[in-house]
Amino acid sequence: MADQKIHITLFGGGHVGSHMAKSLLKLPQVQLQQIYNRKRESIIAFENETEIIDDLSLLKPADLFILALKDDIIEDFSKKLIKFDTLTVHTSGSVPLSALQTQSKGVFYPFQTFSKDREYIDFSHIPILIEATNTQDLNLLNRLGNMLSNIVQVVQSDQRKALHISGVFAANFVNHMYEQAAEILEENQLSFDLIKPLIMEVAQKVQDLSPAQAQTGPAIRRDEKTIQSHLAFLTDDNQNKIYKLLTESIQKETKHD
């Protein structure tokens, strides 16, 4: 090829899609030639930077189709792309490679949490987990992955699922703990700002130490007096249940060591 650029069409204008579009548009060796979304309004922000379409009959030939779509529509949507004979990848943590119905298929999974409300996400520190059915496709995904990120790794569907589940614990459940903290603070006329430095330090700590080494608090100290006084304080039934289960769980882990 005279033109060494990777010609990409991106499908989807949600959290992952729009953050990925922003990053792909910055890559000199990538031609993000079209962005498709069922609703044109959701991708209108990109209309000056690339062609935005809401009609599949306008699709141009490409080297790569990236489906940044909701998990449950990936399989059906991929059927509409069979005739293009183009390597088609999805970006999901929990959908297996085999869900894609195209001949050439793969996975291009950025392991990060994406929110609409976050202006910009730097992909260079986001691990990208790739999977494909043959070496040629894997090489293309690897090449693209390395343009975006410093961490590109091949993982099979089962491992990717494990990674996704670990993310539910370390992101969704962690955030839910923050939410409990926010509620307790609010009920006691205390600002959430007071806990922000603690939240950062706890995350920072496990960049260097293992979580097992980093654990502190009444549960691991087996400080029953404090634990009981906290349980008495927590009148919310749900918070009380969570406190009990996680305290027991921390104490179990310690016994195993």
Added chain:
Amino acid sequence: MADQKIHITLFGGGHVGSHMAKSLLKLPQVQLQQIYNRKRESIIAFENETEIIDDLSLLKPADLFILALKDDIIEDFSKKLIKFDTLTVHTSGSVPLSALQTQSKGVFYPFQTFSKDREYIDFSHIPILIEATNTQDLNLLNRLGNMLSNIVQVVQSDQRKALHISGVFAANFVNHMYEQAAEILEENQLSFDLIKPLIMEVAQKVQDLSPAQAQTGPAIRRDEKTIQSHLAFLTDDNQNKIYKLLTESIQKETKHD
């Protein structure tokens, strides 16, 4: 006084005590004149910077005694200091002010997690929560707090307890979620390094957004298919229980909105 320095004696060589000693030693307006610990070895690192003692009969008069001691010995230990008639504060989140048996008493609570394995902690971003029984004592604690940190706030014992409990959720339980993630990754031959950027981003997000706004994942999307597939994957009974309880809890919160 000709000498405007605050003369302080610090008691305790544990996580909080040693981090606090390092920071107090840097303050030009503080004279950290003695550090006491039951075992001299634990505070030997400070022997060139101040007087280290393991014998209470060597105590000098001071403006302030800071007890960075374990929660359950604070009350008894404070009895030994009654005769000095010195403002005595503890640094605990869960011990009430009234536990101190000295005439002048207060609380000087740095709201942060301290580990021996962390070399240095910058106190300037750590909220310091203070409490005292009279304005004069409160002013001294406020003055000292502001030398160490940008965030000093007066909170009463009940509010301090709420703050401490919120910290159990946002620090100890969060760290336990990291530990579950680490176990799942290890069992599936994946490096914990892969999840570190996600952990930082989740903590970073709630510096700007509320945790409720920041929530993502299968629970809040009510993606039952993914939730069931995750539960089937989690063979560890304890992890299974945690996954279920926290998924339900996330879905309850959303209903309330």
